[in-house]
Amino acid sequence: MIELLSIEKVTVRFDGLVALRDVSLAVEDGTVLGVIGPNGAGKTTLFNVVSGLVRPQSGTIRWCGTQLHGHRPDSLASMGISRTLQGLGLFPGMSVLDNVLVGAGPLARSGPLSTLLGLRRAARDEAELRDRAMETLEGLGIAGVHAAMPSSLPYGIRKRVALARALVAEPRLLLLDEPASGLAADEIDELEERITALSTRCAVVVVEHNIDWVMRVCSRVVVLDFGEVIAAGRPAYIQNDQRVIDAYLGVPA
Numbered sequence: 001m002i003e004l005l006s007i008e009k010v011t012v013r014f015d016g017l018v019a020l021r022d023v024s025l026a027v028e029d030g031t032v033l034g035v036i037g038p039n040g041a042g043k044t045t046l047f048n049v050v051s052g053l054v055r056p057q058s059g060t061i062r063w064c065g066t067q068l069h070g071h072r073p074d075s076l077a078s079m080g081i082s083r084t085l086q087g088l089g090l091f092p093g094m095s096v097l098d099n100v101l102v103g104a105g106p107l108a109r110s111g112p113l114s115t116l117l118g119l120r121r122a123a124r125d126e127a128e129l130r131d132r133a134m135e136t137l138e139g140l141g142i143a144g145v146h147a148a149m150p151s152s153l154p155y156g157i158r159k160r161v162a163l164a165r166a167l168v169a170e171p172r173l174l175l176l177d178e179p180a181s182g183l184a185a186d187e188i189d190e191l192e193e194r195i196t197a198l199s200t201r202c203a204v205v206v207v208e209h210n211i212d213w214v215m216r217v218c219s220r221v222v223v224l225d226f227g228e229v230i231a232a233g234r235p236a237y238i239q240n241d242q243r244v245i246d247a248y249l250g251v252p253a
């Protein structure tokens with residue numbers, strides 16, 4: 001299987017606090033990797049490192065075999081990486097479609113200059129992007145609300161809009177920060193099916209506190225505790241690992 005993302009011995013310090021210590025993991029194409037751990041374990045920091053929001057003090061990050069040096073969050077989509085945020089991160093003053101178009105923006109071939117010089121092409125690009133955004137909404141069953149403002153929609157639908165915004169760029173790697181939080185039981189089941197279907201198109205990394213869901217959806221799981229990887233492997237292995245049970249899962253019933 002193709003290794004898309006490889007993180008090797010990454011350490012992140014915030015002043016005196018070590019948020020990640022010598023963390024290594026790899027994400028292969030077509031897989032769903034779960035990242036779990038108690039609050040403050042370093043899960044979001046890990047996403048921030050991959051996204052270029054946080055620079056590690058040491059360690060390397062490779063994307064499709066090439067080492068990343070000082071990559072920036074605004075280059076992520078064109079690299080083929082998309083991310084959803086904890087919570088929603090939708091723009092309240094923009095319609096659902098416009099929110100999704102924000103995710104498609106980095107793909108626009110027409111920058112400000114070509115927009116000035118070639119209005120026709122810019123218009124064509126915009127129409128293509130709109131079509132693509134509508135298709136993405138359709139794929140998630142929410143094309144009907146494309147003109148609505150996010151605040152008028154139930155939380156589960158808004159969460160799908162946030163997913164659409166990440167998917168519209170057709171990423172090779174999708175980073176999902178707590179995708180199941182705040183969802184009802186039937187929506188969580190639906191999300192399981194959706195992620196499983198998505199994994200045929202892209203690799204997925206999920207940070208999630210709903211452990212049962214993680215164990216169902218993920219092919220591999222990495223467990224962080226105080227910034228360190230304390231276990232990594234298949235869900236069945238993780239569930240029976242004594243360090244994981246002690247640090248996070250508690251005594252099995």
Ligand SMILES: Nc1ncnc2c1ncn2[C@@H]1O[C@H](COP(=O)(O)OP(=O)(O)OP(=O)(O)O)[C@@H](O)[C@H]1O
Pocket residue numbers: 014017018019037038039040041042043044045046
């Ligand atoms: N920008 C920052 N400046 C200082 N400390 C930070 C910063 N970002 C994270 N931290 C600290 O780093 C540690 C790891 O935080 P992080 O948010 O990555 O954990 P987490 O596993 O995502 O937690 P949660 O499950 O609560 O979201 C925490 O102690 C946190 O307070």
